[in-house]
Amino acid sequence: MEYYGKKPNYNMGHRIMFGMAEFYGGGAFVIINTFFTVFLIKALGMPAALAGTIPLVGKIWDAITDPMMGNITDRTVSKYGAKRFYIFIGGIASSVTFLLLWLTIPTKSVWAMYIFYLFMYCLFST
Secondary structure, X not given: OOEOXXXXXXXXXXXXXXXXXXXXXXXXXXXXXXXXXXXXXXXXXXXXXXXXXXHHHHHHHHHHHHHHHHHHHHHOOOOOOOOHHHHHHHHHXXXXXXXXXXXXXXXXXXXXXXXXXXXXXXXXXX
16 A cells, blocks of 8 residues: 555554554443443442433433534644544543543432533543
């Protein structure tokens, strides 16, 4: 495969970096899909019916916001590339919200916990 007359140089560093990008797509969502509802039910004592609706609402939110964000990024013009800024901001926001998903908030109110974790899940999914 040639790229503008030159053969691309994919050394070991490039290959490792491409592989590390899959940790977010594969790793983070596997951890959340496997352990998040268990964390909410067992560790925090949230009713299972409420804990189960958080991923449901998050996926619906994601289905609504993804096309909108795709439209925004497609219309962005930048000298660094249309999507690079959004990937940078999204990477930081995803890291912070992933950590906040596992934070225990000091409240006894089930609805306050539900709103907090629903908001964090939706931010992480966006």
